[in-house]
Amino acid sequence: MQIQVLFEDNHVLVVVKPPGIPSQEDESRDPDMLTLLKEDVKMRHNKPGNVFLGLVHRLDRPVGGAMVFARTSKAASRLSESVRSRAFGKTYMCVVQGRPAARSATLTHYIRKDSKRNQVTVYDAPAPEAKEAILDYYVAATGKGYSLVAVKLLTGRPHQIRAQMARIGCPLVGDLKYGADKRAESADIMLWSTSVSFPHPVTKETLTFRSLPERSAAWTWWTQDELEAASRSMLEAGR
Secondary structure: OOOOEEEEOOOEEEEEEOOOOOOOOOOOOOOOHHHHHHHHHHHHOOOOOOOOOEEOOOOOOOOEEEEEEEOOHHHHHHHHHHHHOOOOEEEEEEEEEOOOOOOEEEEEEEEEEEOOOOEEEEEOOOOOOOEEEEEEEEEEEEEOOEEEEEEEEOOOOOOHHHHHHHHOOOOEOOOHHHOOOOOOOOOOOOEEEEEEEEEOOOOOOEEEEEOOOOOOHHHHHOOHHHHHHHHHHHHHHOO
């Protein structure tokens, strides 16, 4: 499988994850990003033995876009610390049903995951075993009962964007698990990782990498200029 590489050095690997591939091995035993990329690095660099590659963050299986891996254990540790300290920035775009009440806002909820169902429950107030979930969103475009929304995650909870947008009455197109209309003209969940930004684990230079979805499914409902503007909105606004 050909996976687009956005950046690579001796410490970091940044790629575009195709939708439908697990971030790491799961019960399905389907090919996953971590395994595929280890094999790719081994082949491209003619490395003997096992290849180290660290999973820095995850994207849900249906989600595509920019994703970061560590090429050394030291880089993995430092990048993981960047995630914990919120120095690791992640922005997304999604297509949702309807239009949020406010054009831009910060959403704060509390999320509890049910691992057996692989689904989360969202609460408006603190609840037992629920973790705080915070995101910023901005409505970049609207039309025909749908909205193109840019999102910046401030926490990294399971299914966070999917669950929080559904909580405010705007489920992601194609996301039947969280209440999307089956009649929507998309079989895919319309969520894409548009950028990752982080301090390089060795040089400390802030690196930013961007990715736009391919022109398919509900992404074709918006012009290329609208998608480009949405992908830049959170970065340029300094949110």
